[in-house]
Amino acid sequence: MSGEISDIIERKILEIIKKAGKEGILQREIWHKIDLDSRRGHKILRRLEAQGYIVREPVIHKGRKTYIVRPAARLFIKFRLPPELDDVPCFYCEFLPQCYEGYRNPLECEKLKNWLEAPFTAQLKVELGAKIRHGSEN
Ligand code: SF4
DSSP states (O other): OOOHHHHHHHHHHHHHHHHHGGGGGHHHHHHHHHHHOHHHHHHHHHHHHHTTEEEEEEEEEEEEEEEEEEOOGGOOOOOOOGGTTOGGGGGGGGGGGOOOTTTTOGGOHHHHHHHHSHHHHHHHHHHHHHHHHHHOOO
């Protein structure tokens, strides 16, 4: 599955879970809503749970063990980053949903490495380091 398609599916799943709210939704209902096979769906939900976006609770439904899925607080957090960080390549990267241990290794990413080594970023690190040192002296 390409990164882009996986990203679209994840967004759809997250929207469904967000809509379900505190009540939650049975994971099989998610598969039905977007016509997704359960194997792929389980994999995505496990990843979203590990990333802290959802919570899964085991339940018995019609005599079978399944999970009810609810949004975690992280799903509703709106980040406001300093404008200096607008250019972080990960924010615009098609591989972001797969960029973690076992899939892509950020430590080997050329795009991220180039950004970290760019003159502007180096200056930003110096300024942040100075702020942190100044803060620890107070
Ligand atoms: S580390 Fe590289 S591959 Fe991973 S999200 Fe950032 S830019 Fe994309």
